[in-house]
Amino acid sequence: MAMRFSFLIQLSIKICFVCASSNICSPCECSSLSQEGCIFMDCSSRNLSKLPAFIPNSTCRLNLQNNLIETLVNDSFKELKNITSLDVSFNSMFELQGTSFAGLSKLEYLDLSSNNISFNATAETVFSPLQRLRSLNISNNTYPMYPRELLGSLGSLHSLTMDVLVTLTAVMLFTSVVLSGICYRYRWNLIYFFYATKLKHKRNTRTGDDSYDFDAYVSYADVDFDFVRNMVNKMENLLGTRLYIRDRDSIPGAPIAENIIDGIRRSRRTVLVLSRAFLRKKWCRNELHMANMESVSTRRSVMIIIMLEDLPRQHIPPEILYDVQNGSFVDYPQEEAEMDQFWRNLQVAVEV
Template identity: 90%
Template structure:
């Protein structure tokens, strides 16, 4: 009887030991899964932060590479098709219409106007970069309406990327109306603070000089 009791006790002890070992073994994969999930989450957050910080660079080089391949297939010509890409808000199109008359029609300056020269059917983002890269300069018609428009800000960023990529001065700024310095995008704040822009005149008698100044700024 005593021997049978000892045998039963030993069997129970071994069963408890087996269950404890099983629990320990089940904890190991769980810890590995938690660690792997944490690593994946951290890596995703880091990559997301990097992509957001350099989003304009990524967008520019993606479309620039795509367009370069298309252009090389077409004719392999790296010359500019336009003297200036004009970035403007729809609310300021009357001014742009005057630009067309004064600069393009009278002085022969070749202007890229997105509502006229964009390729039908192509994505807006791609058309913008295509126009900027095909133009020697980018003219920013700076106004409060300009700063409110998403695509105007996009054009500004892409023109800035064109400057960085080609290592040349690209942007010509027209101060169409008074804009608070605190609302000026950082990419052009230095130029504005140092008076590197063409100021739109308040008096009609100064308009001829304005158009001449703008023409010279584009041709620089």
């Protein structure tokens, strides 16, 4: 035991002697931290522009704080597998290379604060070797947002120190992404309920009458207007059905979404004139969504589908795909002899 203790003392003295005799390492101070030969190498405030040429393999703590080091080149610590604590704060570093920390498999504490490191330009794998890292300080550096890709591989990380502004930015960014996703997913619900509430207030203030002003709101693509003109002639002029035609009955100057919802809510049914042009038209799809929301919110059957032409099933919107697959639609007849019956069947469906 005495011989072992004597050997350790001699080893520590020898290491300090080497540190003191090296041109680069000579300012450093080396001291033993344990009976196992663990070395603390203090190279802080020595005006070093690069890593010391000689660092003992038994070093477990390395302090390079407050120097002039500009970069940690690849494999800087490759042979230093025993380091558990590394402090490179208050230097002039502007970059970390892809394998700067290769070999530091036992590192638990890393301080990179108060440098000029641009983490957005840093390789995503730079921290990958640090699987035991528990504490990381990267405050006072350059990163306009949370470096998520860099830190994702640090499974043992318990403590992360960053600038307050960046942390708040990261939280706000994450929150905004989540809220944006929620708003996008439920955008039709939000649009519908916003304008429905607004219109309900207006109607209650104006008339207090909840009866329907129209028998059907007609949703169509502009290129299918000849069909709609014929529909007006047959159903309004001859059969007395009241139709809401957006090009005729919309309120001038009101938002398009408000006019759509107003027309749908004032109508007993919504007739979808389904065609390829309809599926390509943005506002036709919006009308479909709003009619679907009216069905859900009022728990009544609203939509009547007219298949103006044959459409591939994969192009049918999911809101009406079930109805189409189960034959719950009206086919536009190709034979002139069937037209009168078609209009009468449509009138019955609208006024039920």
